[in-house]
Amino acid sequence: MRKRTLTDEETIKKYQSGERTVSIAEKANVSVRLINQILSKHKVDRRPKGSWRREYKVNEQYFRTWSNNMAYMKTGVHLLIINSKIMRTNLIELH
Structure with missing residues (x-):
């Protein structure tokens, strides 16, 4: 042991x-x-999986508000694999 x-x-x-x-x-x-x-x-806030190797910053608040410029994305969103729980939740709530 x-x-x-x-x-x-x-x-x-x-x-x-x-x-x-x-x-x-x-x-x-x-x-x-x-x-x-x-x-x-101990309920420690966790980092997103793979964040240690991510070379870019993800704006998880991007879908918090909806604009006409984003309308084209609405048709293809269901095909996306979204690894961020926050972004996924925001998209589901907006839809």
């Missing part, structure tokens, strides 16, 4: 400072799954 080397509080601090769950798991000598369970248990 492996011995866990970081407490929950240390794990949360590392995650909130921007460290990836994979590197935290390696330092804590546990699985990434356990790190995710700890963060969920």
